[in-house]
Amino acid sequence: MFSGPPPSDYFAIFGIEKKLALDVEDLQRRFYANSREWHPDRHARAGAAQLAYAEAASAMLNDAWRVLRDPVARAEYVLKGEGFNISEQRGRDVPPELLEEVFDLNMALEEARNGDAAAKAEVAIALAKFERILSEIDSARDGIFVAYDAAPSREALGELRSLLNRRKYLQNLVRDARAALV
Amino acid sequence: MSLFQIDFGDEPKPHKVVGIDLGTTNSLVAFMDLTAPKVIPGVDGSPIVPSVVSIPEHGEPIVGAHALERLITHPDRTIYSVKRLMGRGVSDVQDELKLFPFHIAPGSETVIQLSLGGKRFTPPGISAQILRQLKRNAEAYLGEPVDHAVITVPAYFNDAQRQATKDAGRIAGLQVMRLVNEPTAAALAYGLDKRENGIVAVYDLGGGTFDISILNLHDGIFEVLATNGDTHLGGDDFDNLLLRVALEDITAEWGADLSGDPVAVQTLRRAVIEAKHQLSTLAVTTIAFHYQGRGYRREITRDVLENLITPIVNRTLGPCRNCMADAGVTPEQIDEVVLVGGSTRIPMVRQAVRALFKAEPHTELNPDEVVALGAAVQAGILSGHVHDKLLLDVTPLSLGIETMGGVVSKLIHRNSTIPATAAETFTTAVDGQRNVLIHVVQGEREMVRDCRSLARFDLKDIDPLPAGMAKIEVRFLIDANGILNVSAKDLRTGKLQTVEVKPSYGLSDEQVEAMILESFAKAEEDFNERQVREARVEADRILNAVDKAKGDDAYMELTDGERALVDNSIAELLLAYHGENHHLILDKLEALNKATMKLAELMMNTAVRGALKGTKIDA
Numbered sequence: 001m002f003s004g005p006p007p008s009d010y011f012a013i014f015g016i017e018k019k020l021a022l023d024v025e026d027l028q029r030r031f032y033a034n035s036r037e038w039h040p041d042r043h044a045r046a047g048a049a050q051l052a053y054a055e056a057a058s059a060m061l062n063d064a065w066r067v068l069r070d071p072v073a074r075a076e077y078v079l080k081g082e083g084f085n086i087s088e089q090r091g092r093d094v095p096p097e098l099l100e101e102v103f104d105l106n107m108a109l110e111e112a113r114n115g116d117a118a119a120k121a122e123v124a125i126a127l128a129k130f131e132r133i134l135s136e137i138d139s140a141r142d143g144i145f146v147a148y149d150a151a152p153s154r155e156a157l158g159e160l161r162s163l164l165n166r167r168k169y170l171q172n173l174v175r176d177a178r179a180a181l182v
Numbered sequence: 183m184s185l186f187q188i189d190f191g192d193e194p195k196p197h198k199v200v201g202i203d204l205g206t207t208n209s210l211v212a213f214m215d216l217t218a219p220k221v222i223p224g225v226d227g228s229p230i231v232p233s234v235v236s237i238p239e240h241g242e243p244i245v246g247a248h249a250l251e252r253l254i255t256h257p258d259r260t261i262y263s264v265k266r267l268m269g270r271g272v273s274d275v276q277d278e279l280k281l282f283p284f285h286i287a288p289g290s291e292t293v294i295q296l297s298l299g300g301k302r303f304t305p306p307g308i309s310a311q312i313l314r315q316l317k318r319n320a321e322a323y324l325g326e327p328v329d330h331a332v333i334t335v336p337a338y339f340n341d342a343q344r345q346a347t348k349d350a351g352r353i354a355g356l357q358v359m360r361l362v363n364e365p366t367a368a369a370l371a372y373g374l375d376k377r378e379n380g381i382v383a384v385y386d387l388g389g390g391t392f393d394i395s396i397l398n399l400h401d402g403i404f405e406v407l408a409t410n411g412d413t414h415l416g417g418d419d420f421d422n423l424l425l426r427v428a429l430e431d432i433t434a435e436w437g438a439d440l441s442g443d444p445v446a447v448q449t450l451r452r453a454v455i456e457a458k459h460q461l462s463t464l465a466v467t468t469i470a471f472h473y474q475g476r477g478y479r480r481e482i483t484r485d486v487l488e489n490l491i492t493p494i495v496n497r498t499l500g501p502c503r504n505c506m507a508d509a510g511v512t513p514e515q516i517d518e519v520v521l522v523g524g525s526t527r528i529p530m531v532r533q534a535v536r537a538l539f540k541a542e543p544h545t546e547l548n549p550d551e552v553v554a555l556g557a558a559v560q561a562g563i564l565s566g567h568v569h570d571k572l573l574l575d576v577t578p579l580s581l582g583i584e585t586m587g588g589v590v591s592k593l594i595h596r597n598s599t600i601p602a603t604a605a606e607t608f609t610t611a612v613d614g615q616r617n618v619l620i621h622v623v624q625g626e627r628e629m630v631r632d633c634r635s636l637a638r639f640d641l642k643d644i645d646p647l648p649a650g651m652a653k654i655e656v657r658f659l660i661d662a663n664g665i666l667n668v669s670a671k672d673l674r675t676g677k678l679q680t681v682e683v684k685p686s687y688g689l690s691d692e693q694v695e696a697m698i699l700e701s702f703a704k705a706e707e708d709f710n711e712r713q714v715r716e717a718r719v720e721a722d723r724i725l726n727a728v729d730k731a732k733g734d735d736a737y738m739e740l741t742d743g744e745r746a747l748v749d750n751s752i753a754e755l756l757l758a759y760h761g762e763n764h765h766l767i768l769d770k771l772e773a774l775n776k777a778t779m780k781l782a783e784l785m786m787n788t789a790v791r792g793a794l795k796g797t798k799i800d801a
Binding site (some may be wrong): 028036065 | 359360400401403405560563564565566572573574598599600601602603659661662
């Protein structure tokens with residue numbers, strides 16, 4: 001360390017292979033170990049150049065930790081690296097198989113916001129359903145992670161991307177529903 | 183490390199780095215003694231320096247306990263709670279100004295200018311006076327120059343407030359090695375003898391600010407998971423409520439409105455603060471106020487105080503819940519809760535914390551000292567004396583830039599571990615455009631107008647090219663102090679661009695430099711001379727107190743021998759007083775203190791008996 005620029009690849013920063021399924025506890029141990037080495041506080045008495053290097057390396061490490069510890073952010077990072085478009089816009093398309101239920105929920109949300117108690121109960125039922133779908137998506141995602149790590153393919157990544165788009169849409173919906181029930 | 187380890191002189195001798203808690207009400211300085219942090223007492227023996235600065239007509243500013251006295255005698259020349267004004271513009275502090283007797287000079291939009299005795303002072307300039315006093319205390323105690331420090335700030339301080347604190351340090355002649363968040367510092371102080379692993383919540387309710395931080399402790403790593411707070415919420419607000427009630431009461435009783443009389447207001451403020459403190463241990467007390475021959479007494483119960491402050495205490499709960507949500511923890515997952523700040527002595531505050539976190543909060547360490555102790559530990563980390571600990575803190579507020587239509591584009595999200603960085607590429611909108619203006623804001627809201635403007639800067643001297651061809655990469659780095667640094671690079675040429683950041687609030691670099699030069703000119707006074715003067719001031723105080731005590735009945739309870747010893751000690755102190763040896767003055771001062779110890783105890787007992795009589799409640 002402290003020669004040449006810090007690695008810009010998030011996996012390389014932790015000294016691990018690029019993988020979608022990660023042991024977050026192991027990642028945390030590596031994060032702490034690297035922090036002990038790179039954090040500017042460890043170089044407070046060094047020259048300006050070394051301090052600046054420590055700051056840059058540490059900032060990169062923090063960024064990498066923030067992204068890789070979260071399965072969704074991690075998947076998006078890998079997708080982006082492989083040239084997939086993961087812009088915000090894609091999370092706004094309604095998953096076709098849920099069109100009807102989403103429409104019903106939005107109606108109920110509108111009524112619940114206007115103080116309709118019956119609508120609130122409807123929202124609660126829909127919320128439970130969408131939360132269940134969300135956790136199904138997460139297990140499907142973990143399945144793709146393991147499959148991709150064993151045999152990387154663009155098909156798997158394409159599937160992952162549409163799964164994440166659906167997830168993002170559902171998550172916004174769940175967030176709105178929870179807010180309406182408070 | 184062995185004590186006998188030979189110093190080969192490879193590394194320069196480490197600077198002595200002190201830790202400073204620059205508080206709204208009180209400030210303290212601490213240092214890392216061989217293995218544990220220790221607070222440093224001033225000449226009066228107390229480590230607590232009230233954060234009050236008084237500007238006399240002639241001579242140097244007065245800081246601390248003596249300035250606190252002058253708050254009553256010279257309210258127009260004395261400043262308190264200046265921390266509330268740090269990094270703010272005049273429009274931010276309208277509510278405060280109604281209660282402060284300060285005069286604000288015109289031109290206070292970006293930096294508040296306080297007008298005192300015909301001179302102007304900025305909040306960093308006033309804070310620098312407090313820091314200078316702490317530096318002097320540390321130098322006198324440690325017997326060596328001190329010019330490196332770690333200073334604590336509320337975790338929820340924004341960039342401008344942090345920068346203002348750093349400026350204050352520079353003006354005071356201190357190299358600020360690090361700004362540390364107060365709750366994090368407290369966790370560091372507690373972590374010394376507490377559990378090694380677990381999740382800890384730090385609830386910090388001070389004089390003027392409220393912070394909540396949740397940390398993960400892991401073998402000496404203190405990783406902040408999330409922080410939240412309110413930089414305008416604290417014990418001052420309790421005082422102001424009580425003050426308002428008492429003022430209304432007096433208006434009704436006396437038919438005179440005292441709110442425009444600064445001497446009366448400050449005297450009454452002192453009385454309500456006293457009552458507030460007593461209600462932390464007593465169920466009922468009296469606000470007693472005498473002014474211009476008239477007296478006002480009002481009995482106040484703890485219930486009344488609690489009813490009064492409930493809305494303010496409740497305002498701390500929202501940030502606590504948001505902090506837990508951001509940290510991704512439930513109350514059940516929190517292993518320890520730590521209380522920091524004088525306002526956590528209030529039983530009702532403790533009760534609220536207990537109910538929210540479902541845990542018995544820690545109060546073992548003195549809530550007034552714990553932040554300074556933690557700052558000293560961080561100072562030890564930076565100077566290489568503490569090896570096994572490391573703080574990983576976060577930025578409390580999201581950082582973004584203004585885009586089309588006044589919308590904020592977030593670049594670094596709140597609760598990101600710092601140092602944190604983000605890069606954004608900018609281009610030109612019209613052919614031949616030579617500069618791009620960038621506006622940086624801090625806050626969680628979507629629109630620029632709802633966030634805090636942080637700075638504007640101009641990317642200059644861009645090569646004239648067709649629109650959209652120029653590519654300038656701007657890198658935003660929030661350093662370990664939580665302060666933003668900006669650099670820019672022309673991606674086509676690889677050339678670094680000049681960035682002139684114009685902060686929206688705060689002093690310019692030139693202004694800070696000018697204040698440093700000014701302070702150097704004044705600082706040439708001899709170190710020894712200053713110490714002698716300070717020792718004499720302290721001697722005056724004690725001599726006055728003893729003189730008064732001689733009139734007390736308790737004095738007659740002393741034996742002849744004891745009385746002779748007191749007189750003898752006074753004579754010896756007076757002899758030393760007129761010499762130039764401050765050590766001798768302090769020695770004789772201590773001797774007099776010892777000689778009057780019994781007298782003080784007797785007087786204290788009488789006072790306690792009186793107080794107990796006064797608080798008897800009919801069952």
